[in-house]
Amino acid sequence: MASSYDKFQKRRLITSYFSAVLSVFLVLFLLGALGLFVINSKKLADNFKEEIAVTVFFKNEATDSTLTAFSNELKTAKFVKKAVYVSKEQAAKNHSEVVGEDFISFLGVNPLQNSFDVYLKADYVVRDSIDRIEDRLRKNEMIGDVVYDKQIVKLVNENIQKISLWMLIISGVFALISVLIINSSMRLSIYSKRFIIKTMQMVGATKAFIRKPFIWTSVKLGMIGGVLAVIALIALLLWIDNANPGLGVLDEPIATGIILLAVFGLGVLITFVSTFFATQRFLNLRTDDLY
Template sequence: MSSSFDKFQKRRLISSYFSVVLSIFLVLFLLGTLGLFIINSNKLANDFKEKIAMTVFFKNEANDTILKQFGTEIKKAPYARSISYVSKEAAAKQHTDIIGEDFLTFLGENPLQNSYDIHIKAAYVEKDSVAKIEQDLRKNEMISDIVYDKQLVNMVNDNINKVSMWILIISGFLTFIAVLLINSSLRLSIYSNRFIIKTMQMVGATKSFIRKPFVMRSVKLGMLGAALAILALIGLLSYINANFPDLGILEDKILIVLVFAAVFGFGVFIPWISTHFATQRFLNLRTDDLY
């Protein structure tokens, strides 16, 4: 009889531990996935910004020395991500490939101009910054024109700001939900031991002595749930990187490690603080209120 009851209690305890670990694992996995999405969405946004090219056209009077000197100066500029020189012959060939017909045979001469395509660093792809760069470049008398998509620059920044705001709101909401879910699971676990807590208190055990084993157990369960969440996130990253290598999802290893550290930190801190207050609540209740 006693053996059956002990087995029942053991199964009940294991089930309680499993539900707590599962809750912590699922919540932390979702938070970690959101964190990885945030750091990679910023990277994708920056990559998109840096694909916007500013094309600088030169007058026909600009010789090779002037063109090479300009390229050297731009390479040293703090805003330049990359530059590429496009000669008017190369530009004519590109137009011919696009049109499918050699337009030079009709015109008799090449009307195109030598140019540089400048890809600006993401931090400088702002309306005011790009306008300042254009203004400085136009001081060069050998430059005939500067062309870039001004509307696209404005649209990209406006949309990125809106998306970033919503990501922050969703992140805050999910973090709040995560704390509530983990807290609820741990409070239920402590609730099932409320009589043990009160019995220990009645025989003279101090509050800190009673709290310690419950807090330590919750922290261990939280660490286990966090470790499982990190393993699942590693599996998710490996899967995405194997199937979509162009995303470069594993390039920012430091940020990925920081996300993992945050997940583990949540897995330790939330169970600790939740168990502390849940245990304290039952310690402060009268014996009659336990029922």
């Protein structure tokens, strides 16, 4: 009978530890994933901005030397991320593929113009900067027109500001929820041992002596949960980088390392503080209040 009871208690203890580690792991993983998203949010926004093209159309009078000179000018311009030359023949071919018919054979002439698709650096994808760049480009007499989607530029910048604000709010709320969840898990774990705490106190053990093993056990559970969360976050980063290498999620090793260390440290800190106050609460209770 005693052997069966001991096995039951052992299984119960393992289940309790497993639940505590699982709750710490899940909360820290989600919090860490949110933190990684926050530090990479600017990069994601910049990546999207740099996909918006400013198309520069040249007049038919523009010679090859004019186009070459303009291409060289773009290579040295500080606001240019990249530039792609699209000849009128290539533009006609692209248009025919989209429309599904050869419009040149119908018109008898190619009405399209040679152009450059200019992709700006993210810091310059704002209305004022693009307007200044447009004014500069139009000084070239061979340029017929400069076109870009003004509405998209406006929406992108407005939405990025809104998203950044909401991400800060969500991060704060989620951090608070994380603390409360881990705290509740630790308190429940200590609650199941409240009679052991009171028994040790009744035989003369000091509060510090009673708290020490409970705190150390909880901290170890927090460390295990933190290590698992860090491993899972690293795996997540590697998967995202492998699936979308252009995002460069591994290009910020210092910031990423700080997030991972913070996740691990938070697991240890919260379990320590939660266990300390939970044991203190039961140490201060009268025996009758335990029931």
